[in-house]
Amino acid sequence: MAEYKKPTSEAEFEKNFKQKKPLMNDTEAYYEASRCLFCYDAPCIQACPTSIDIPLFIKQIHTDNVTGASRTIFDSNWLGNACGVVCPTGVLCEGACVYNHQDVPPIQIGRLQNYATNKTIEADKVIFKVGKSNGKKIAVIGAGPAGIACACEARTLGYEVDIFEAKAKPSGLTVYGIAPYKITNEEVLEEVDYLQKQLQFNIKYNSAVTSKKQLQDIENEYDAVFIGVGLGATRYLGLDGEDKENVIGAVEFVEELRMKHHKLNVPKKVVVLGGGNTAMDAASEAARMGARKTVLAYRNSKEKMGAYGFEYDLAISAGVDSLFNVTPIAITGNGKVEGVKFAKTEMVDGKLQTNMSNTFIVRCDMVIKATGQAKQGHLYDLIDNLEIDNKTRIITNNEFQTSNPKYFAGGDAINGGAEVVNAAYDGKMAALGIHNWLTK
Numbered sequence: 189m190a191e192y193k194k195p196t197s198e199a200e201f202e203k204n205f206k207q208k209k210p211l212m213n214d215t216e217a218y219y220e221a222s223r224c225l226f227c228y229d230a231p232c233i234q235a236c237p238t239s240i241d242i243p244l245f246i247k248q249i250h251t252d253n254v255t256g257a258s259r260t261i262f263d264s265n266w267l268g269n270a271c272g273v274v275c276p277t278g279v280l281c282e283g284a285c286v287y288n289h290q291d292v293p294p295i296q297i298g299r300l301q302n303y304a305t306n307k308t309i310e311a312d313k314v315i316f317k318v319g320k321s322n323g324k325k326i327a328v329i330g331a332g333p334a335g336i337a338c339a340c341e342a343r344t345l346g347y348e349v350d351i352f353e354a355k356a357k358p359s360g361l362t363v364y365g366i367a368p369y370k371i372t373n374e375e376v377l378e379e380v381d382y383l384q385k386q387l388q389f390n391i392k393y394n395s396a397v398t399s400k401k402q403l404q405d406i407e408n409e410y411d412a413v414f415i416g417v418g419l420g421a422t423r424y425l426g427l428d429g430e431d432k433e434n435v436i437g438a439v440e441f442v443e444e445l446r447m448k449h450h451k452l453n454v455p456k457k458v459v460v461l462g463g464g465n466t467a468m469d470a471a472s473e474a475a476r477m478g479a480r481k482t483v484l485a486y487r488n489s490k491e492k493m494g495a496y497g498f499e500y501d502l503a504i505s506a507g508v509d510s511l512f513n514v515t516p517i518a519i520t521g522n523g524k525v526e527g528v529k530f531a532k533t534e535m536v537d538g539k540l541q542t543n544m545s546n547t548f549i550v551r552c553d554m555v556i557k558a559t560g561q562a563k564q565g566h567l568y569d570l571i572d573n574l575e576i577d578n579k580t581r582i583i584t585n586n587e588f589q590t591s592n593p594k595y596f597a598g599g600d601a602i603n604g605g606a607e608v609v610n611a612a613y614d615g616k617m618a619a620l621g622i623h624n625w626l627t628k
Contacts, residue, residue: 191507192204192475192476192507193478194454194477194478195477195478198450200450201450205367205368205369205476207273207369207370207371207372208502209299209302209370210299211303211306212302216303217249217303217304220295220300221246221249221300223295224295225286225287226246227286232297233281235283235284236264236281236609237280237613238264238271238609238612239264240260240261240264241264242297245257245260245261245300245301245304246297249300249304254303254304255311255313258304258305258307258308258315265609265612266340266616267333267336267337267608267609267612268301269301269305269306270371270376270608271298271301272298272300272302272303273302274370274371275298275607275609276496276498279496282294282296285297306375309379309382312385316386317386318343319343319344319347321346321348322346322347324411324412325347325348325409325411326338326342326411326412326413326622327349327350327409327410327412327413328351328352328413329352329413329414329415329416329567330353330354330417330418330599331351331355331358331380331391332358332416332418332599333416333599333611334416334600334601334611334618335353335414335615336380337611337619338416338596338598338618338619339387339619340383340387341616341620342619342622343389344387345620347411347623349390350391351390352392352396352397352406353393354395354397355394357377357393358377358393367442367469367472368445368446373446398566398567400570403571407594411594412595412596412626413594413596414597414619415582415595415601416597416598416599416601416615417564417600417601418564418599418601419439419561419562419564419600420562420563420564421437421439422438422558422561423560425516427516427517427518428517428519429518429519429521432519432523432524432525433523433524433525434553435554435555436557437557437558437561438466438467438557439561441470441473441474441556442466442469442473452477454477454478454479455479455552455554456479456553457479457552458474458479458482458553458554458555459485459528459555459556460483460485460508460556461557461558462557462558462559462560463484463488463492463494464493464495465496467486467495467558468495468499468502471508471556472502472506472508474508474556475508481509482509483508483511483550483552484503484510485510485514485528485530486510486511486512487513487533488513488533488540489512490510511550513532513534514531514532515530515531515533516530517529517530517542520549524553525553525555526552526553527550527552528550528555529547529548529549530547530548531547561605563580563601564580564601565580568580568582574592574595575591581602581603582601582602584596584597584598587618588602588617588618593625596621596622597618599615602614
């Protein structure tokens with residue numbers, strides 16, 4: 189198991205967080221592309237939420253048409269570069285590769301995708317153009333993957349687009365909430381900058397939409413509105429002691445890490461609550477920041493975890509310990525975290541039960557809650573006639589149009605939290621839905 193020293197410089201931080209999928213060089217890309225069998229039924233395409241023509245772009249890489257490969261990728265997925273490294277390719281395109289049935293490593297589709305788009309972005313190749321102006325304007329709320337994809341597609345159709353972004357940087361969780369060993373801030377921002385320079389959509393930073401008056405002004409000025417907001421802050425669990433110092437939400441922890449790098453102080457003993465991919469990221473990051481002991485605690489069995497197996501393996505390889513079938517009942521300490529009191533859980537008649545007669549305390553200096561995020565219900569409440577479901581997700585039709593016809597939505601706002609690639613698909617298709625509605 190790896191044991192990481194606390195990074196004290198940017199160089200040490202980069203060493204601890206070296207890229208999980210490093211950029212290929214030309215030779216690596218050529219030989220990897222030569223392995224593709226160009227299957228007639230291409231299961232990799234069917235497994236891709238954005239249906240990128242994967243055999244085509246791989247053939248284009250192999251024939252040294254890297255710009256053409258990038259065009260093939262971006263035509264289907266406006267966040268093609270980021271998705272090449274942050275997508276769970278092992279359960280999507282690469283997981284569907286026919287080589288898996290032959291005990292041969294699958295084609296490294298994600299890294300090839302990242303290679304082609306990265307080269308095109310670095311060379312600043314112009315491969316898009318703005319559509320002829322149709323005189324109509326679209327407002328996009330949120331500059332995350334869904335919002336960026338919607339803006340790009342809408343610009344090719346001739347719409348003016350303004351994005352209202354609450355934070356100071358674009359791309360949502362891609363830049364604020366994904367582990368730095370998956371993608372760097374620089375790579376995320378370079379892709380958005382590349383798209384923005386060619387397609388000329390406008391992003392209004394530090395412009396959170398928080399009032400009915402703001403929404404009414406937007407409705408009056410724009411012909412359609414796309415809601416591309418992500419999820420909110422980490423949910424409050426209601427635990428005794430949850431307000432103590434050094435109790436932090438996983439998303440907030442990851443964001444602080446991505447902004448501060450080696451300047452973030454992580455104490456020696458950390459407990460991470462949760463069993464999803466965000467919990468794995470937070471635990472792995474705490475260990476890579478030099479925590480001497482990081483414990484991942486989940487209320488059910490290992491098999492019931494929501495995290496992908498490879499994400500769990502990555503956390504364990506970073507030196508993370510795990511506890512299963514335990515639920516937190518209190519956070520102990522005098523003002524500052526000193527430990528977490530757990531009770532054992534067990535399945536009784538198919539239901540998970542807490543055994544309060546079997547409790548224990550795990551000593552720690554920090555608690556990271558990776559137990560889900562709140563939805564943006566406060567925003568949805570401001571929109572007239574907006575139908576949401578019992579999980580505070582916006583309900584849309586197959587054109588991504590909401591019950592309020594002027595509003596469209598996609599990404600986490602409608603799925604409750606999925607992958608970047610799903611948000612990119614939603615944003616693109618919502619732009620087409622808006623176009624269909626406005627041109628009927």
